[in-house]
Amino acid sequence: MVPRLPAMNLKRLEIVGCGIGAIDQQTFDDLSENLEALHLINNSMKSIPVFGLMPKLESLNLDRNEISEVPENAFKGLPQLRHLRLQYNKICTLSNDALAETKTRLELLDLSGNCLSIIPSPILQGFERLMYMDLAENQFTEVGPLGFMQLPLLKELRLNSNRLERIAPNAFVDMPQLKTLYLRDNMLPMVDSNMIQGFKQLEVLDLSRNMLNQTPSFKEMVNLKQVRLDYNKLRVIDAYAFSANIKLELINLQNNEISKIDKNGFDSLEQLTTLLLANNSLTKLDGSIFATLPNLQNLNLHQNNISSIDNTTFATLPKLAVLDLSSNGLEHIGVGAFSKQPPTFYWLDLSNNKLKSFDKGVFDQKITNILLNGNPLVCDDKMDWFVHYMVVNQIRTSRPNEPEIKCSAPDEFAGVRLKELMIKKSSKTLTASMQRLGLDGSAQPNKNFLTNLFPGLANLGDIQNLGVAKANC
Template sequence: MTAGASCPEGCRCISGGVYCTEGNMRPLPKSFPISTESLYLFRYNLSSILKDQFTNLPLLESLNLRGNHISNLAPQAAMKGLDSLEILDLSSNQLEIVPAECLQSLGQLRELNLQNNKILALNDDGFSGLGKLDRLYLDSNRIGYVSSKAFRNLDSLRELTLKNNLITVVPGQAIGLAKTIEILRLAGNPLNMSDLSSLRAAPTILELDLANIGRLSKRALLPLENLTNLNISNCSLARVPILRHLGTMQVLDLSWNNITTLPPEAFSTMTDLTHLRLSNINLSSIEPNAFAGLSSLQHLSLENNQLKTLPRNLFMPLRSLELLDLYNNPWSCDCRLHWLIRVRIHSTCSMTCYRCSTPANFKRTELSLAEVPIKNLSCIPPRIVSSSKDLYLSEGDPAFFNCDVSGFPIPDVEWLGPGGKPIKQTGDGRRFPSKEGTLEIFNVSRKDAGQYVCWAGNGGGNATRSFNLTVTVSTNPHSSTISNTASTSSG
């Protein structure tokens, strides 16, 4: 094919660019303007590139062959003469191997896109001669094997994407040969991610995408210390992994996991973090100091979770926060959220977006947090209005304590046993508390004797009431009494 002076029939020519798309059965033009800098043959129904099809285009910098049916590139000759080519797009074709011989002559190439082909393996020196290559895209192929020498001599490679392939082992040694790599995307591969120590061979990596890889162990990230951008969304995480060594992190994506609770100081060493995504993780509880240390955070995403309330002043450490997303959570619109209305942070939507899940009358009318009357956002502190007295029982008797409470919203009630040990809400086999404030003990024994405390709390405060249980142990011929000397107190 030779270079001509006029725009080919059926194409558009604009400022050095020649656009020939949707060719269907139309034959490839025989010539292109010699001044062509960018050539687009998108969806042109090409099945192969033969010898001399792109000769005499000395100024061509970008060649786009995306969306054809190319399965064959003539060795070497197919790209011969394209000495200025910097960008080559062969994505969405039918290639089964990397066209190594064809690529060898493209010494100026900076970007190569081989996404959405049928490539099965990356063999030794498949990209030989591409010493200036900066970006290599290999997503959505069928790659299951990566040779340890696959990226040898790619001395300028900065970005490598291998998303959605069949890779099971992190190709750390191969990646390490690309000594300048900064961005690595491995999302969507069935990787064994218990250990990432092989990536120590590539200490220049700053941005790592491991989304949707299956299961990531909580210690897997320990070998990596220089990351600034990490995506570990949809990795079957049940808790925040160990991240304290990543003090240079700027962007962290933990979305689509199953992290139900954020502990105190979960990200405290990430003082440079600017973006934190915690959406769709089934989050129901955030401890008061969970965001301590995040003084640089600008964007925080908490949408699509199970949050009902938030600790007062939760966002106080976030001095740089500009955008907050709390959308689509089942909010309890009571006094515990009164403070949130006064927080002056730009949100992805106004308070009208935050629908009330409780109280029931607000849910029925679909009130938003902004529409809740102020009086309903004021708490009535808990008060224990009636309770049982101290009990004096014989061993084997049942014990029943009652602790009636009032307050708005309805206070939570918990019980503490002797020694201040909490009694599980599910019971422990003999002792069964209820949310209504009762505590029942079957077949009391000497180890049950002591002081019991009823604790009631809501957003307005808490109240306590204590009771003594004295147990008489039958002996023969005498009997003894076991009790706790602590007296009854009230909160």
């Protein structure tokens, strides 16, 4: 029991992790006149204290206690209360009159991490000023008709990490200002497109980690900025699933089972900068699916089943900067596939594929990073042009913490680092030429001679350390 505290001119009081089990009715009497924030976090209180009159208190935080109920008129003496946090307690039910005295002034309500199993609809409706409501980490299985209504200023609603299997089409009524809706980590097999489209101001929708097998339609949701649908069971992106979302910047579809994207699946998304499609089942890419994404910068296609790409696949992406094609089983890249990329394009991940070589003309303009780890590169004459391109443009082919790329074949170059290859081949060619001229065939060309022929080699460090000795001329 906390005794009556002495008079102090305090505006904020925090008692955190002190094991307090109860608060005396008179504990705060001499502080009540000026106190604006009271935080009694991580204690052992089993009930909400009787606070008496605190005319200026705006924020009350009772997180991480053992409170099991919210009695009627518990906050009657707090006429200015705007923020109420009851996170991680043991509240499993709410009486019909709980919170009634706060409905005209509360702006934030946090009941997350409790054991509520039924949406307390009558209690939660009619908050005139409520802007943030957090009901995450409870035990809800459904949101029934009119589950949330008459919340005219609500901007953010969190229902993530529950057990939701169903949301009624008319579950949300009169919530015109909602901007952020978190529904991730539930068990939803579908959501009604009309319900989603009813949120005219919605900017962020998180439906990740559910069991969705069909993509909702987000057509013409003009304020939408982020959609997260990762870790579901989606197989197809239907035509116009995303269409005319003029502010949409990010779509996350990673870790699904997507094998098909309709030609108009991503339609007229002028501000989209990030599209994440990693860990799906795509086998081929039609360049037309990217045709109306003029500002796309980051495209992740890691771990699909794409075996080849051609010169039209990414031709319509004038702002592309980062492209991840790693772990696809990629065997062939068509000539011109990366010859007309924008100057912004600096990162191409081709690691862990089945690439053996590159046809001349696959690359033209400089791409600062072309990651090639985990490919069985055959360093024959067909690869000479690429090695020259790589050396001249100082291309990085592995991350700083990874070993440098080595050739797999032919036998004479197996195990040779890709950046050494030109030196090895130059040395071999010059030695053969010297022998034809009747010079000492055991002598090898000196460093200055090679770097004069191939200036880019000067950037590779000490050529002697690459196995080239000075000739005794």
